[in-house]
Amino acid sequence: MSVRRRAHTGTVGLLAAAVGLTAFAAPARAATEPPKPRHQATQQALDAIVAGGLPGATGQVRDRHGVWKGVSGVGNLKTGAPRGEDDRFRVASITKTFVATVLLQLEAEGRLDLDDKVEKHLPGLVRGQGHDGSRITVRQMLNHTSGIFDFYGDETYARKYMLAEGFLKNRYAYRSPESAIKVAMSHPPVFAPGTDYAYSNTNYVLAGLVIERVTGDSYENQVRKRIIKPLKLRATTVPGNDSSMPAPSSRGYSKLSFDPAATKIYDATLQNASQSWADGDIISSAGDLNRFYSALLRGKLLPKKQLKAMKTTTAHSEHASGGYGLGLDRVNTSCGVELWGHSGGWIGSLSNALTTADGRHSLAYNANGDWSVAGLEEVVEAEYCGVAPRGGAAGAQSFAPLHR
Secondary structure: OOOOEOOOOHHHOOEOOOOOOOOOOOOOOOOOOOOOOOOHHHHHHHHHHHHOOOOEEEEEEEEOOEEEEEEEEEOOOOOOOEOOOOOEEEOHHHHHHHHHHHHHHHHHOOOOOOOOEHHHHOOOOOEEOOEEHHHOEHHHHHOOOOOOOOHHHOHHHHHHHOOHHHHHHHOOOOOOHHHHHHHHHOOOOOOOOOOOOOOOOHHHHHHHHHHHHHHOOOHHHHHHHHHHOOOOOOOOEOOOOOOOOOOOEOOOEEOOOOOOOOOOOEEOOOOOHHHOHHHHOOEEEHHHHHHHHHHHHOOOOOOHHHHHHHOOOEOOOOOOOEEEOOOOEEEEOOOOOEEEEEEEEEOOEEEEEEEEOOOOOEEEEEEOEOOEOOOOOHHHHHHHHOOOOOOOOOOOEOOOOOOO
16 A cells, blocks of 8 residues: 655645555465465454554455455444444545546446536636636546646645534535635646646546536436446445435544644544535445446446546556556556555545456455554455565554545
């Protein structure tokens, strides 16, 4: 796993917890070492997340042998109840793959083109401080080469919605997509469109609005109609203007601070999903995420042309071992397995979901805290390469509200 760090101004000069992957060398094993049971290393890696300081972890694997589920730690710090095998959780930026899939379906239907300018679908919205929607394409939004400023990098916005005092005051407040765009447009772009890569959640708020403009329907209904219902993702919801968590689920915890020395832990479970909308509002389970990514990579949701476009990646420094396509990460393990999926970090929740290129071996997992990334990277190596967690390291400290 690589912990992707992005410099923003002032107090938001922070890291977002990402669950991409950096190649780790598998330790040599003695010839006399007996074979370990399948998924033992994966369970050990989930345990390492808890040993690294987070309350609990839950995960699922789906492969040719069937389904394996693993849990570690607690789902409720007050009662001591354990994490559940079928917990639902906020998947954060994993939402972006759902959004990109809908847009690519619309392209396949001839209702838009990836090379359409944003201005065509959202006239006058991407304007200000040098931003110009007539120079930015839908494709550039989806692969984060638009240069559009990430609204989470705005200090005032962070204080209002993500840091302790503002979050506790505004956690149930509705936030419109347009207000997030307005925040982004108050800052200059980070580069000219198409000249570089920078992960920006603003891109996917705009993508959600493009879906609504093209279809005349809500982004939420389009995801339900085109993905959730056909795949029978019964644990997956697009909550809209709702603050609750469906059962079964664990509590989500955060220190609500960018200070690595912060110690107070808050229960951040309940929060209005509109504050993370099309850039990260979906609630799901490890099982549903495995089903989704497996279907996507097996061509069940997109024609070959659109799936190829989705898997056409942009190489950049944040992906030393992979690349970013259209709402889809490519990850290369130390043992040579190519994986596709997405990670997500939000207040009280860190998640990852990946599958092999043929969609036949899928892994998804979640931690119900956001202040440490210790052990998170090791789950992928454990499952796909059999590399047991190294242990002993405290791990990077993090607050992960940037949907990475």
